Amino acid sequence: MTIDPGELATARAAIRRDPEAIRAIWREHRRWVAAVLLAHKPKGVDLEDLLQDVALTMVRKIDELRDPAALRGWLRMIALNTALATGREKTRRSRLDNDFRLRLSGAEQDSDPIVQAKEQASKLMDLASELPEGYREPLILRCVRGMSYRQIAQAMDLPETTVETRISRGRRMLRDKLAGTSQILEGAS
Amino acid sequence: MIDRDILISRVIDGEASAEDWSALHALAREDSAIWSDLASAQQDHAELASAVRILTAGVEDIESPIMEHAQASFASRVRVAASWGGWVAAAVLAFSFGFSTLGGASGNENNTNTAGVLPIDFNQAKRELLPQLSADEALGTYVTNGVREGRVVALDPDLHVMTAIPMETAGQFEVVYVRRILEKTQVDLYRISQDELGRFVKLPVEEMPKPRRPF
Numbered sequence: 001m002t003i004d005p006g007e008l009a010t011a012r013a014a015i016r017r018d019p020e021a022i023r024a025i026w027r028e029h030r031r032w033v034a035a036v037l038l039a040h041k042p043k044g045v046d047l048e049d050l051l052q053d054v055a056l057t058m059v060r061k062i063d064e065l066r067d068p069a070a071l072r073g074w075l076r077m078i079a080l081n082t083a084l085a086t087g088r089e090k091t092r093r094s095r096l097d098n099d100f101r102l103r104l105s106g107a108e109q110d111s112d113p114i115v116q117a118k119e120q121a122s123k124l125m126d127l128a129s130e131l132p133e134g135y136r137e138p139l140i141l142r143c144v145r146g147m148s149y150r151q152i153a154q155a156m157d158l159p160e161t162t163v164e165t166r167i168s169r170g171r172r173m174l175r176d177k178l179a180g181t182s183q184i185l186e187g188a189s
Numbered sequence: 190m191i192d193r194d195i196l197i198s199r200v201i202d203g204e205a206s207a208e209d210w211s212a213l214h215a216l217a218r219e220d221s222a223i224w225s226d227l228a229s230a231q232q233d234h235a236e237l238a239s240a241v242r243i244l245t246a247g248v249e250d251i252e253s254p255i256m257e258h259a260q261a262s263f264a265s266r267v268r269v270a271a272s273w274g275g276w277v278a279a280a281v282l283a284f285s286f287g288f289s290t291l292g293g294a295s296g297n298e299n300n301t302n303t304a305g306v307l308p309i310d311f312n313q314a315k316r317e318l319l320p321q322l323s324a325d326e327a328l329g330t331y332v333t334n335g336v337r338e339g340r341v342v343a344l345d346p347d348l349h350v351m352t353a354i355p356m357e358t359a360g361q362f363e364v365v366y367v368r369r370i371l372e373k374t375q376v377d378l379y380r381i382s383q384d385e386l387g388r389f390v391k392l393p394v395e396e397m398p399k400p401r402r403p404f
Contacts (some may be wrong), residue, residue: 017360026253034245048247055253121240128237142202143238144245151205168198175233 003154011068022062025071026055028078032144032155038125039137040083053082072155103135127181131173139161139170197230229264335372345369 007028013021030051037050057078065074128136141152149167153160199205205213217223285320324332335341348366356363379391 013359019355019359021359023253030248030251031245033247036243038241038244038382047244048251051248051251052254055251059253070291117243121243123235124240125244128240139237140241143234143241145238149202158375163197164198164204165192167202168194171198171201171230174192175229176238178233 007071008058008068011065011071015063015065015068017063022059023064026058029075030055030073032141032147033075033153034141035144035147036076036079036137036155037083039129039140040087040133042083043129045086045125050079050082054078057082067085073157076155090180096142127177128174130177131170135166135170135173138166139174142167191227197227200227201231201234202210281365333371335370340372340375341375345371 010021010024010028014025033050033054034047037047037054041047041050054075058075061078065071128140131139137157138152141147141155142149148158149163152167153157153163156163158166191209191212193216195204196209197210200213213223213227256309332341332344345368348368351365351367353362353364355361378394380394382390382392384390
């Protein structure tokens with residue numbers, strides 16, 4: 001897979017711990033890294049906290065990256081490991097969280113349109129998180145503006161054709177889930 | 190024959206070629222529901238993209254913690270250096286201690302060695318070498334002599350980083366730090382008071398009474 005020469009040069013400079021290059025890399029990639037976290041993080045875990053952990057790990061370990069062309073895959077692995085580690089921690093805390101949610105339920109109604117939009121987005125993301133892992137991540141990554149099949153393939157270390165197939169299958173699965181949800185809602189009303 | 194879902198996906202992603210469109214039209218002639226499927230898939234994608242955008246809206250505010258990391262790693266490097274600095278100070282201490290002892294032992298500047306060793310004028314050597322001390326060596330000497338004279342209590346091994354500014358050379362930082370030397374001295378303390386004519390006078394501070402034992 002070909003890598004953009006500019007991106008390669010920046011990655012090389014970052015490996016040499018050039019602060020400006022590290023900053024540039026983070027700004028360039030943080031949005032899709034956040035999408036990877038979104039695809040893998042456990043429910044109820046703050047995305048921004050996780051992203052800060054990823055940023056810190058990147059800054060600490062960037063000089064350990066041997067191949068600058070593998071930058072996207074390396075960043076994705078950091079994000080996956082961060083989400084996984086949080087998942088283990090989350091399992092230990094899940095009972096506490098559930099108790100807390102039970103107490104909060106009913107008091108969470110909010111008329112703020114921003115909060116409502118966020119709740120709607122979270123519901124859709126909850127539904128997407130039920131998709132098999134291999135389909136969920138490329139589908140969410142494709143929703144990040146400017147993220148092409150090729151770039152997703154680089155990050156996931158997969159052939160472009162596989163990424164394309166998984167995105168289309170993922171879309172079909174999500175459509176079926178949404179249709180199922182609306183049928184349930186129609187039945188209930 | 191291209192898969193129906195892949196065709197729809199390519200159209201949504203703007204990746205459909207002329208052949209893909211032809212294939213889509215051919216499929217639609219047999220099953221017009223494909224247009225409705227395409228519209229639904231397009232709507233789902235727009236909603237999911239909007240959800241991702243909303244949930245990642247705060248991402249732009251998260252910067253790489255490059256400065257924090259640099260300061261933390263510098264502080265840890267300084268701690269290591271400071272422990273080595275202790276050895277440097279110890280070496281300088283031994284060196285200057287040797288100097289004084291040997292110099293003192295020589296007794297006079299015209300000492301001649303009667304045991305077949307080359308005669309050394311230690312005081313002259315001191316005069317010649319001292320101005321050539323590096324800042325670290327001079328500091329070591331200062332601390333050593335300060336301890337001996339009862340003025341220096343301790344040299345804080347931690348350097349306290351105030352700022353770290355990245356330099357043009359990758360990985361290099363210009364750091365401003367504070368080095369602390371704990372010292373003591375003996376002085377007479379006075380307090381300012383006024384006499385019966387309203388003039389300011391200084392009065393010696395009396396020793397503070399010792400605190401009484403609580404029990």
